[in-house]
Amino acid sequence: MVVRLSDVAARAGVSVKTVSNVANGYLHVKPETRERVQAAIDDLNYRPNLSARSLRQGRSGVIALAVPALDMPYFAELTRAVVEAAAERGWTVLVDQTDGLRERELEVASGLRGHLIDGLILSPVGLEVDELERSKEDTPLVLLGEKIAGGPVDHVAVDNVEAARLATDHLLGLGRKRVAAIGYQARADAASGVAPLRRRGYERSLAAAGITVDAELTPQVAGYRRVDGAHAMETLLALPEPPDAVFCFSDLLALGALRVLAERGLRVPEDVALIGFDDIEDGRYSTPSLSTVAPAKDEIARHAVDMLHDRIAGRDAVPARDVRVGFEIVPRESTLGRGQTGPSGP
Amino acid sequence: MVVRLSDVAARAGVSVKTVSNVANGYLHVKPETRERVQAAIDDLNYRPNLSARSLRQGRSGVIALAVPALDMPYFAELTRAVVEAAAERGWTVLVDQTDGLRERELEVASGLRGHLIDGLILSPVGLEVDELERSKEDTPLVLLGEKIAGGPVDHVAVDNVEAARLATDHLLGLGRKRVAAIGYQARADAASGVAPLRRRGYERSLAAAGITVDAELTPQVAGYRRVDGAHAMETLLALPEPPDAVFCFSDLLALGALRVLAERGLRVPEDVALIGFDDIEDGRYSTPSLSTVAPAKDEIARHAVDMLHDRIAGRDAVPARDVRVGFEIVPRESTLGRGQTGPSGP
DNA sequence: CTGAAAGCGCTTACAG
DNA sequence: CTGAAAGCGCTTACAG
The missing domain is CATH 3.40.50.2300 (Response regulator)
Structure with a gap:
């Protein structure tokens, strides 16, 4: 049985707007009301439908990370770091494996996930910069590594x-x-x-x-x-x-x-x-x-997520940035x- | 600029229904019409909005995989296998790391992703079977490993x-x-x-x-x-x-x-x-x-994905299955x- | 602070 | 085979 916002509203005796406000942690709700709504949410075990929210807001809270191979420890460790950095922003990470294949990278970069994701962090191997430019998607994109550096896209790498x-x-x-x-x-x-x-x-x-x-x-x-x-x-x-x-x-x-x-x-x-x-x-x-x-893998992950966040927030005016992170022998x-x-x- | 189904329909001079039929690969569309629609899709670089589709259909085509840690090679290799098996069904995999923490596993199992995912493959470490039963979600679930075996949920493991x-x-x-x-x-x-x-x-x-x-x-x-x-x-x-x-x-x-x-x-x-x-x-x-x-990691992945597929297809009547996969010294x-x-x- | 209503972009009965 | 319309569950102006 699926529980909708309106069911919660009915049970709590308030409008859907109020439930929405509570569910999203907005202000301007009387503590007493908030409590009643929360009780209804708990009673009914209500979970917001993220597809509906995403459709309405135009944002899903999901970003994709595309790496060549998850079973290569470097990328596994990097993925872990990205998932953690993304979690701090309340984002969920969807992982794609490209196997370093040009066409798969291109697919991913050209919006494979059709509006399911708010942005993409891609570690390209086979993709060339001109292909990337041609496929120029509106999905915010951050590149990892130096395969495509100094191009039209944000990127982060070590020297x-x-x-x-x-x-x-x-x-x-x-x-x-x-x-x-x-x-x-x-x-x-x-x-x-x-x-x-x-x-x-x-x-x-x-x-x-x-x-x-x-x-x-x-x-x-x-x-x-x-x-x-x-x-x-x-x-x-x-x-x-x-x-x-x-x-x-x-x-x-x-x-x-x-x-x-x-x-x-x-x-x-x-x-x-x-x-x-x-x-x-x-x-x-x-x-x-x-x-x-x-x-500094953690830094790579953090920068990538931060830059993606800026793009998603709409700082499109900012020119593409090349970020260098530290390394150590x-x-x-x-x-x-x-x-x-x-x-x-x- | 966002391109909608109706934009494609307008350009191709057909109804949205027809575009939808083409986009979803349905039959009963004249080859000639199909071609014209496809051309319009390509011209406009149309990508279906998966949130809208998911909202309407009640299915997203995304499943979640929750493992203790991506940077442990066993789970990295298993994740790779699951992503590949899921791709064969046209599914996308969203990866969660639980760090083996009971509460995170419980979160994930109790529908953390709120209708964003069609099903979940979980490798539990800290979670106990009674907690799982109490939180009984309607999201189809398959467990990996023998932490919780013979319980009320499908699971796959080696002996x-x-x-x-x-x-x-x-x-x-x-x-x-x-x-x-x-x-x-x-x-x-x-x-x-x-x-x-x-x-x-x-x-x-x-x-x-x-x-x-x-x-x-x-x-x-x-x-x-x-x-x-x-x-x-x-x-x-x-x-x-x-x-x-x-x-x-x-x-x-x-x-x-x-x-x-x-x-x-x-x-x-x-x-x-x-x-x-x-x-x-x-x-x-x-x-x-x-x-x-x-x-046999590939078998584990394949069985997990297959069982999840069956549950999503609504074979709820089937009692929970315990699948054993092979191993080798x-x-x-x-x-x-x-x-x-x-x-x-x- | 709250309510009624529109609309996000799809899919899908329902007519034709 | 095609068209017009409803509705999935949210959020958000708009009134009150």
Whole structure:
């Protein structure tokens, strides 16, 4: 049996307007009246129909978050942070998985959810900026990452070039001479995703140290998962002169690489030092624990939600903003060795 | 500018009914008419307003999935599977995180989303069956896991007792004598979550081998994350006579334990054999790779979505169903040792 | 402070 | 096969 606002009004002996005022926490309702209405709401177990409210108000209180894959820890952790930040605003989050596919990202960006959502936070991988402009929806949109930066849309990211540069510096600072990078992608020149930026930081660091990039030390990967890191590491170890350090463009890549090094009986960091990117929890508990670049995920989430809130509130006049959040180089055992670090853990 | 059905109708020179028919893929529309309507839809970039549709039809096409934590890989992987299974039915999934808190689970179960969702898949941790019955909502509900089984609600789970028994058998089969269990919880007697079931399986296996349970070998944990496994392992290693094998009630617990064993310089599996539960991707790439119990996550997701679909379709007459999905013991290096297993990987 | 009424954008009987 | 109209359950000007 469905309970309507008017049922509550009838029971409480007031108008629907008054019930609506109480349900929405408005002022100008006598405490006595408010109490009577609340009692009726409780008695009847009334729940407002959000579709009706949304239809009337033009806002649903639901935002969508579209990430490549929920089962990649970085995105799982980011999703958690976004859901929490959204909850603080009373928003509900609807999660979409794009698998990094251009068409799915485009679908999502072009209003897949038809007015069901008030706004969208999208972490694009395959989408190009011109496609985004062509599909220009009126749904407020915030982009994550640097796939499409400086474009016509709000976006928040870490400074990937600088973070990658410092990560590589960290390896060079250990005295390593052959520093490889795992994460180069075939489509790198097409400015896809973070790869070209982290690549630039890596190369910049080497250049500053007077080292020329050795193409052999930058194998191509198909993706950023453990399996890709494992394959790339195998390639590197097959070289006549393997690297003595590796900067992996994601922690998952690094964990895959770590696994292969262990299989080969190589010591980390003594034989090969390793640093990743993302600071996922897995890396804190691996053996050895994984040095990494830690982006401020909570800040990313908070900024994304705040910016979306501003857009939804109608600050359309404001030009698109590019927000940078902080990051930190977190040295752990995979570069410093055992005993150099404190107890692991979150 | 918002485009309405009537705008499309006007442009195409037909009635709204016809546009509605086309938009919903109904029959009985002349191909020629359909084409003209479709052209108008494309021209105007029309998107149906889902709130209006939902208000009218009483169904939104959105279901909610409530899990304890998205950043726990098991739930992240399960969420992915549910989103995919739901997509096959044209459903969108709204994700809630409960943190395993009773009150949040209750909120969610008692229609938090007020008619926004057509149904709910809930993985309860703290919620008790009587609370669930009291709050008896009309929103179709399917429960995951065995926290509340055999109750008044559809639910799908693996046979945790049997799975735990076989996992323990696997350790005993290696000739281990002091087999510990990490995952006992203080509230175990209160029948909370999977702990008591896996505990029963563990004890049943020992009993069959003529071994009495040693309370020292079953330390309490506060949660099922890596940090909890690390703490419990430390407790076990501090014993005068530490275990030579450990059954961990989750892979995360096992990964935490593995980390501590490595820190202490103990060999796995030579000194201590280890098996987990969940088959998360992390365990396939750890060193050593982690033996585990692999529940059929895709089956769980598919059954949950199918059962929810049946309830939404109004098969209320059908009594609550308890569905069991399969599982598999997956031996890897943490019990079999190096070289005993094939190449790791997904 | 409260009541009666319009309207958000759909879908769907009901006529034709 | 198509058109005109009612109504889903809210919120919100508009009167009082």
